[in-house]
Amino acid sequence: MNGVALAMLDDPLPARLARIAATVLAWLLLTPVPSQAAAPASYAREREAFVHEMAARHGFERAELRALMQGARYRQAIVDAMDRPYEGKSWGAYRALFVTPERIAGGRRFRVEHAALLRQAERTYGVPAEVIVAILGIETNYGATLGQYPVLDALTTLGFAYPRRAAFFRKELEAFLLLAREEAVDPSSARGSYAGALGLPQFIPSSYRAYAVDFDGDGRRDLWHSEADVIASVGAYLAAHGWRRGEPIASPATLHGPLEDGLEVGGKRPLVPSLSVAKLKAAGVEPERALAPNARAALIELDAEEPEYWVVLENFYAITRYNHSNLYALAVYELSRAIAALDR
Structure with missing residues (x-):
């Protein structure tokens, strides 16, 4: 035992605790903490230009929108995630992530629980129930994982600091703010994927505005809390993108x-x-x-x-057209067949 330790044993208990606390505090202060990467120099400039554009084009109040946008954080983790997408994996590795016994069992439970809604959506849009369920299974594990990132953080990071696709994500940020105004969504609290996808079906904001449907008739298109709207919106999206009723995949x-x-x-x-x-x-x-x-x-x-x-x-x-990847479409197909095996 070293001298410092022996000396501490000779101290009264309060003094000994004070020494321990001081040692721990010094260690914490001297230990480097990983820092969040700083936003590029252009980030603030692009953000301010966007505020002016939205005010001029859509009538947003500048001061309110500026305050909202200043609350968004640049996140390097989002940029890093964009550069290593799941779709970069081999088909074998991708399939192993999404066509699993757990996801098949979850899909069968979801299909039984929402059987009436799925039948109604299938009659309306022609998309088989198991395909709708499989998409929800791959996107969010039937609502279990809706995304960990504030949508504003994701879309400002990618719209103002990801040059390769900045124009696309800037348009999605515009669509998100319009969507928030139209559907009474709080833009400061909404969470989604690292790419700003929303709700159980993970619609990007422009797709939400264009293809989501109010299937429960409550006057809102709610892809977070309304199973009816979620299920029908997936069917509506596929129908709008060329789904052919009754034909194979x-x-x-x-x-x-x-x-x-x-x-x-x-x-x-x-x-x-x-x-x-x-x-x-x-x-x-x-x-x-x-x-x-x-x-x-x-x-x-x-x-x-x-x-x-x-x-x-x-x-x-x-x-x-839902996700521009053959790996994704084939995983949806295989998962849907496994879910449909409930009928066989």
Whole structure:
């Protein structure tokens, strides 16, 4: 035992506690604390210009909006998250994140609990219940994870300090403030994803304004608390982006020999279905499912333990309008089939 420790043992208890407290305080003061990265120099300038634009274009009161915007924080973690999206993973790794026994079980429970609403939405928009449920499962685990970031922080960070996509996120910030005014949402307390996506279906603000529906008839489109609005809004979004009622989504495929020269094969990025199934079959692509010969389709190849080939159709492409990734659409498809297995 060293001399300091021996001396402390000889002290009366109050003096000993005071020495311990002083030692701990000194250690805390001397230990470096990771700091939040500072916003770029242009951040404040861009924020002020945005306030003036919103006042001129949409009639926002400058002082109130300036005070709101000054309460937003630049967050380096949001920029970092944008640079490492889930969709950068392999198909095998991506699938393992989202098509899990827990998410399948959660989807089946959600489908049973909201069966009447899902049937009503399916009749209205033509989108199968299990597809709507699967999207909610992948987006927020059926509402369990709605996002940890203040939406204002996310959209100001990306709109004013992420040059690669600043124009896009600046428009989303504009849409969010308009949405907050239209739907009585408190913009200072709303939370969402690192990209500013909102509610159970994780709509970006412009999509919320364009495609969300008031399915429960209460005069508001509430994607946080109204299961009716949430379920119907997913169906409405897919219907508006080309969903074809009663048609298939995708089929695994095998190749018979080398592919025909010039046949385009998609990877992670979506490919517009532009070839007939008959043409793909003539080129040596054999879907496992029976598909209409004249259906418009595309061939994609994904990296798993072994390369996987899929013939994807127009409903698959509609899902990629929700998230522009073949990995996402295929995870929705596989999760939806596992949820629908409840019926089989």
